[in-house]
Amino acid sequence: MNYLDGLNEAQRNAVVNIDGPSLVIAGAGSGKTRVLTFRIAHLLQKGAKPGSILALTFTNKAAKEMKERISAIVGHNTAKYLWMGTFHSIFARILRTESEVIGFPSNFTIYDSADSKSLIRTIIKDMQLDEKTYKPNVVASRISAAKNSLITPPAYQKNGQIMEYDMSIRMPRISEIYKEYDRRCFLAGAMDFDDLLLKTNILFRDHKEVLEKYQKRFDYLLVDEYQDTNFAQYLIVKNLAALHHNLCVVGDDAQSIYSFRGARIENILNFQKDYPKHHIFKLEQNYRSTQNIVNAANSIIAKNKRQIPKNVFSEKSHGNRIKVFSALTDNEEGYLVANEISETRMRQHYHYQDYAILYRTNAQSRIFEEALRKRNIPYKIYGGLSFYQRKEIKDLLSYFRLVINPKDNEALKRIINYPARGIGDTTLGKLEQAALAAGTSIFEVVQRSQRENPAGLNKGTLSKLMDFAGIISQFAEMAATADAYDLAGSVATQTGIMKDLYRDQTPEGRNRFDNIQELLNGIQEFTINAREEGLPNSLANYMEDVALLTDQDNDKDEDRDKVTLMTVHSSKGLEFKNVFVVGLEENLFPSAPMGANPSIESFEEERRLFYVALTRAEENAYLSYAKQRYRWGKLDFCNPSRFITEIDGQYLDIPDEDDFNFDNEPQAARVTANFSKPVLPGKRPVVENTQAISQKLVKLREAKKQSQTIDGDDPRDIQSGMMVEHQRFGTGKVLQVEGAFPNLKATVFFQNAGQKQLLLKFAKLRIMR
């Protein structure tokens, strides 16, 4: 079959018109990524060289899948030469080749966000600022935002608006921290994630010959998820495409969800201005989801003011309505979801991998993990603390980093005394200060110590430092010839890390040991694969892959048939047969408005995020919320999210439908009307109004539940010490009853479900006599 047969007419047009700038703008699931994939295959069929095509995707996984599909059409030996990956991985690769002209070694380290924060914290301390005022997280995100807008330290200092803002948040010295941070990264031969884009821009700006080389190399540029590019990315693409103008971008303004990381929806809106001679392609048919899901998603995104009008329809079956789960507690929400997975999997022969649970914040995963574990449902989590961020893994990786780039100060600080070799914090502090004073790296000072002793250390310490420098140098020598696996294995054993972990026979200790084994297995696999592909297989090459992993990327083969747990942000571009969008409560999703005057933009972004979540579903979508939830260590009473009420009621399956009163919609309409008006300073009509409505809904439902009092005993009869039975949690003992009727609250310890706080009027407890 010809590959073009797998496309509809609009898609085919977008694939075969290969010359000049093209914009493919279309709703979720309409085949944008497919068009991009087939367009590349088509270019290759028309004789373009694979090495002249650059495709930028949002995750490495997306790039890999795209490459596999293209391989299936044109053959692996052609496809393997394509330049395909995330912005960060592609430009890291280019920087490795070109970095020397901007003063960085080609083996520069990529600092992850933990390294960046740790360095920022050190600088705050060295500047004798208070960490309570200068919160490292806030400083880090200010620096990151500046970099994504291509604002260098000198420009930062000169920018009145920025400086004023920093004053207003009482951190007037962020500009100095930024400057020092930049200097120390440079001394350490390190770039953080944002630098990969910033330094590429600097490279192209200051070295026209380098820019020209890549402009000539890439005849064709393609970008997926263009709506989430930031200014730094936008400018790189614009510069690279300036010679041939063969730039094809695909995106959906309704799915722009990364403004907090500097993404600019304008990039897609301005494409037409930037390239007056462009072609525009609109795709309208959604191939992913049932009609019910597509219609529901359309009904909610229509409420956003700022958008390019789009028509999206599905010709798949009508499908089921979207089920809404209303849970009493966050624990019950977990239970309901796990239960539904078990039941539908059995009944409809789904696999575990056909399910995804999507939440707004990583912290919500725990409840679902517990619920799934109780039912023996296998799952995998994306994001959060990844495998590579675990202490033992980071320790070993820090050795690798130091061996590859001895200037890497953050790595050195982590392992100079691990395993313990008697080099204390005071010594390290002295070394670091000596390095800063001399404008060099800590390792350099360590090496010089024997001759010059610049840090003024005693003999015993000096000899320990020499031993340390000796091992690192020995590995560095080995690195010149050894492959990744041999070198990694030597480091793990000869440093004593393996022995140290082996000695700890507690379950956690064994777990750590296993993790290191797992890491080494991964390195072995990398080494073998690279050798088979004829690609470089040094430890430096392996580390490059690890440094550039994104949230979606830590997928392993053994993870195949598992339920997926991830944030909505990381679900972008993916699809699952069954999707649970959970935690749909005001102030959670949509998240709590920021600052005193929440902007319309930020609400609209939350709505786009919800649109992304809903449109991941192919066959069934579920929405759930809890009325009580533990957040920040205390029990909160929650209102259902406005997003539930904003969906046209005909697409929903709500347990007690009349509570939500969709046929009679003046209230919901009022919410929308207010929503589109600017929010006046000091007034928050949007928030108050919806909350009032949500509260009303909850009250209506509560009243109804009370009038039904199924089975449960009168809450007033329940006393501490009694054995009680709960419909779902089973048998438990009442530990405490507090509050006044009708709002009596009990703490109950359930044999199988653990300790729970329950509002007795909902809990329907039966006293066991």
Ligand SMILES: Nc1ncnc2c1ncn2[C@@H]1O[C@H](COP(=O)(O)OP(=O)(O)OP(=O)(O)O)[C@@H](O)[C@H]1O
């Ligand atoms: N013409 C077609 N025939 C059959 N299946 C198609 C066709 N076009 C797209 N699909 C399928 O529809 C699904 C959605 O396509 P794709 O992921 O490319 O959409 P998208 O527009 O990139 O979505 P998103 O906005 O979520 O990134 C995929 O499973 C894809 O294979």
Ligand SMILES: [Mg+2]
């Ligand atoms: Mg896509």
